[in-house]
Amino acid sequence: MEKFKYNITNLFLDLLYPENNCCMICGYWDEKIGKDYICRECFLKIENIKGHRCKVCSKPLVSSGDVCLECIEEPKVFKKLFAPYQYSGILSKTIKDYKYNNKAYYYKMLGELLYKYIKGKCIDVDIITYVPLHKNKKRKRGYNQSELLAKYLGDKLNIPCEKLIDRVVDTKAQNQLNREDRKNNLKNTFQYKKDLQDKNILLVDDVYTTGTTLNECSKALLKAHANNIYGLTLGR
Ligand SMILES: [Zn+2]
Ligand SMILES: [Zn+2]
DSSP: OHHHHHHHHHHHHHHHOTTTTBOTTTOOBOTTTGGGOSOHHHHHHSOBOOSSBOTTTOOBOSSSOSSOHHHHHSOOSSSEEEOOBOSSHHHHHHHHHHHHSSOGGGHHHHHHHHHHHHTTSOOOOSEEEEOOOOHHHHHHHSSOHHHHHHHHHHHHHTOOBOOOEEEOSOOOOGGGSOHHHHHHHHTTOEEEOSOOTTOOEEEEOSBOSSSHHHHHHHHHHHHTTOSOEEEEOSBO
16 A cells, blocks of 8 residues: 555656656656756766866866966956866757757756755855846847756755846857957946845856856956855856
């Protein structure tokens, strides 16, 4: 009888949450998947960033130095970027689907990956925030992928998640520009919304490429007197 009751409960939960136990990438169903929304096989295809890294931006380093050339040439105002995975292969495809192919529901799977990675890190965070989209772009896409991840993390970590930055200029997509143009493209794009005296901020984005976006957002947070700013992205 006990077993029967258990199965009925499971059946009920499956009806209520059909996405539970199902891998969002390949559709494989397994009770072990639960609320990870990713099967073991797909998870193992995502590559960790291994070895010696830049202490600021987590870029893998071949030399023995502490800081990479990019961070020396364009100093970062955030304290450290946390990024667990290489932005390639299955992860880059998944993130592109998440952003450009209307798969907003991926936020649960990707948020859970971020949560599992960041929860063990000893960083002192008062507010979680995210890289904003301009309102025109958000209206077009329907959602801000970084906002969904940040809110998921806020709920799981029990830390308030707030919009702290406005994107006041509708800029060109960064991925179509070179490094120098990326910097100019984003000048004066971000504005802080309120004073953040002594607050430590975790700034979430989906991917870190040249770091210009994260750095420009961090500058806006510094103008609001934030204390430490940490970046968090899935990949880089
Ligand atoms: Zn899978
Ligand atoms: Zn670096």
